[in-house]
Amino acid sequence: MDKKKVITVENLVKKFGHFTANNNLNFHVDQGEIFGFLGANGAGKTTAMRILCGLSSPTSGKVEVAGFDVSHQAEEVKKRIGYMSQKFSLFEDLSIWENMRFFATVYGLSSSEFKARGEDLLRKLNLYKERKRLVSTLSLGWKQKLAFSVAILHQPSIVFLDEPTGGVDPITRRQFWEMIYEAAENGITVFVTTHYMDEAEYCDRVTIMVDGRIDALDTPAELKKQYNAASMNDVFLALAR
Numbered sequence: 449m450d451k452k453k454v455i456t457v458e459n460l461v462k463k464f465g466h467f468t469a470n471n472n473l474n475f476h477v478d479q480g481e482i483f484g485f486l487g488a489n490g491a492g493k494t495t496a497m498r499i500l501c502g503l504s505s506p507t508s509g510k511v512e513v514a515g516f517d518v519s520h521q522a523e524e525v526k527k528r529i530g531y532m533s534q535k536f537s538l539f540e541d542l543s544i545w546e547n548m549r550f551f552a553t554v555y556g557l558s559s560s561e562f563k564a565r566g567e568d569l570l571r572k573l574n575l576y577k578e579r580k581r582l583v584s585t586l587s588l589g590w591k592q593k594l595a596f597s598v599a600i601l602h603q604p605s606i607v608f609l610d611e612p613t614g615g616v617d618p619i620t621r622r623q624f625w626e627m628i629y630e631a632a633e634n635g636i637t638v639f640v641t642t643h644y645m646d647e648a649e650y651c652d653r654v655t656i657m658v659d660g661r662i663d664a665l666d667t668p669a670e671l672k673k674q675y676n677a678a679s680m681n682d683v684f685l686a687l688a689r
């Protein structure tokens with residue numbers, strides 16, 4: 449049986465004035481897939497991700513996310529996704545619990561749903577006793593793990609992660625990826641940008657963007673075979689040259 453497609457991108461073009469940031473992108477993502485979005489700085493990843501999240505409109509092309517057209521039904525798209533970025537994740541001057549409650553409200557959870565899921569989450573993260581602590585006092589790794597958990601508290605169809613593990617130590621990155629796997633096993637599709645090539649190896653499929661175009665899209669194993677490379681790092685270097 450065919451897998452359900454939760455993201456479909458056809459001929460996506462995004463221009464800023466005369467500059468083309470996304471140049472005719474075509475791809476799809478299956479439900480429950482961990483889809484890696486790679487590319488050098490300025491390749492156009494964040495631009496495309498913002499369009500997929502309904503935060504920016506395509507110049508042309510057709511983009512469907514969770515069954516809705518991002519150009520005309522952005523609000524429907526936003527209800528069905530979670531988003532987390534390295535640049536912005538949590539409010540530093542609110543406590544762990546206050547952050548959780550804030551995002552649960554934004555994502556439309558009722559107070560009883562929030563209480564049940566929020567307490568479960570705190571226990572799972574071993575943060576129950578720490579729930580009144582200000583987020584500013586947590587390590588970056590803990591902030592990122594908490595931000596990811598908060599982004600999927602409303603059980604979205606898809607979670608978008610923009611460089612979620614930037615600056616985090618290897619052990620915490622590994623733990624973070626265990627959380628990503630668990631979310632995918634529960635049917636949440638994970639769309640993730642990263643600059644860490646070891647993380648590219650953890651994805652089901654990977655695209656590599658170069659200058660606004662998709663230059664490669666396949667499983668890490670196939671890409672390594674195709675480029676006769678020992679690692680995803682070598683595939684990336686071969687393409688980025």
Ligand SMILES: Nc1ncnc2c1ncn2[C@@H]1O[C@H](COP(=O)(O)OP(=O)(O)OP(=O)(O)O)[C@@H](O)[C@H]1O
Nearest residue numbers: 464467468469487488489490491492493494495496
């Ligand atoms: N609002 C904007 N107006 C004009 N140019 C923009 C705008 N947003 C992005 N760009 C340009 O589009 C290009 C792609 O940027 P984008 O942020 O999508 O790249 P990226 O692949 O996410 O890079 P990074 O890995 O550094 O986050 C860059 O040259 C950037 O300067």
